[in-house]
Each structure stands twice: as C-alpha cells, then as structure tokens.
Amino acid sequence: MKVLVATDKPFAKVAVDGIRKEIEAAGYELALLEKYGEKAKLLDAVKDADAIIIRSDIIDAEVLDAAKQLKIVVRAGAGYDNVDLEAATAHNVCVMNTPGQNSNAVAELAFGLMVMAVRNMYNGTSGTELKGKKLGIHAYGNVGRNVARIAKGFGMEIYAYDAFCPKEVIENDGVKAVGSAEELYATCDVVSLHIPATAETKNSINHALVGKMPKGGLLVNTARKEVINEAELIQLMEERTDLKYMTDIMPTSCRLLTKRLLPSLQAAISLHPRRWVHRPPKPTSMQVLLPPSRL
C-alpha cells in the first residue's frame, strides 16, 4: 500500500517526519513528491498510489484518471475546493480534509487585517478602535468560532449568520444569530467572511449584499477569492468611498483593485507566502504585510 505525499509547497520537515513515522508504523510505503511544479510529474507519481496527501494541490479528473489504484485523497487544510469531488465520486475515491487545524491562525490574521484597516493602513493618522463596533461573522464554522472568541477580547458586539449551523449553537457562545446574510451586512460595521467556496457561495458577495453595510463598513476576506464578485465589489467601492476591503487572497483582478482602490486606502492585501505573492518578498516563514505604498 503506497501513500503519496504530493505537495508543491512542501510541509515542514518535522511534519513529513511525523507522517513517515505513522505510515511506516502501519506497514505502508511513503512516496514523497515535493515542489513538483509541472502537472506531468504529479500524473506520473499518482499511477501506483493507493492514497494521496495534499495541501492546496489540484486533484482534478485527469489526476484521478491517472491514479488507477487510488482509494483516498486527504487534504491537509480546510475545504475541498482544490479537489474535483464529482470526478472523485465517479472514480470511487473518498476525499477528506482536516478542518480546524489552522482556524486560530486564520482568525488572528482576520484581526490583524481589521486593526490595520481601522488604523488607516498604519499611514500615520490615528484611526479608530474595534471596541464597541459591530462585528458580523459570515459563517460560523471552525474559523468563525475562533473569530468570535477573539472578538470578545476586543470588546466588539458580535453577530453571526450561518446557513446550516443551528441558532442555539451560535447563541450559546454569546453571539447574536441573525436570520440572513443581508441582515448581517445591514447590521454590522465589520464583516469577516468565513464561507467555503461552493457552487452556492461563489460570486455571492456582491454589490447588493456589501452595499447594505453602514457608512465606513469594512469587509475582511480570509475565506476564498471565488466567493467575491470582484467586478461588482470594485464598482461598489468606487461609488462608496467609505467602504474598505481587506484580504489575504490575491484577487483575480488584483492589479485593477490595487490601482483603483489602494490610493484611497480602501483596499489592502496581505502577502500570503503559501498562496500568492503580489511582489514576492524575500523567502520568509512569516506572514508579510506590505504597506500600500509598496504594493
């Protein structure tokens, strides 16, 4: 039984050593494919794999076709949007993920972006506090719950909307549950996005929804770029110069967004060493924030 670890962006050595120990103790064989760059190398490596462990690597129908013995794909991370689930089902391959592992890190990042925005991107002017502001958590999953926990320390008034999480679960945490995304955006000064990218949510964060936010509204996206209707968001923010957008995910229309909105400090994007770089910093293991003047 062969377990392939296929990571274009490799795990830390300590993690690979841990995976190797577990796999070998179970009597399986570990194959390591790191920094493979070209898809052809992945297609070749999966040929005799019974299981694959990935990060944000793409497992599409072509990869699944090539992996004749494959039984399971495990994504180390939250969400399945880099795996073609329909094709996996057609190939009788089970897909799993590991939600919750990086939830606190993402929640802390969301607060870093919030503080940066209310402090006017640290441009030397004083800005405002988060304390007393109304925070809307859009999706109350693993990350959303960590955001709620941290928001209490900031003294924010916390609201949440989740299409599937029961209201009682949200309210047990001392968070006000609202009945719709529209109500959340209309109520809150800051909205932190934590919805997965699904057929239903893609492009759903649009002009009509964000336009409901009160004056000075701030949208923070540490979820996925696909959930944002970028053209409509840019249009809205040009109409509403009071709104701000912060994200750690490079938008598809990054150039347009930074060109149009950065000069007025309406948008900023933090560099995510794993997922994208706008202007690559020197290699670093730390999250890097560039002030707008350097983007």
Ligand SMILES: NC(=O)c1ccc[n+]([C@@H]2O[C@H](COP(=O)([O-])OP(=O)(O)OC[C@H]3O[C@@H](n4cnc5c(N)ncnc54)[C@H](O)[C@@H]3O)[C@@H](O)[C@H]2O)c1
């Ligand atoms: N920035 C990063 O590095 C990073 C890291 C981890 C996760 N993420 C993203 O954040 C997302 C959330 O992560 P998580 O660990 O909290 O996931 P999770 O699966 O624990 O929670 C997702 C929540 O979204 C809710 N939901 C699903 N569809 C919805 C809809 N249409 N409307 C409202 N709520 C809906 C679900 O009920 C669930 O409570 C992930 O799917 C991933 O896309 C980003």
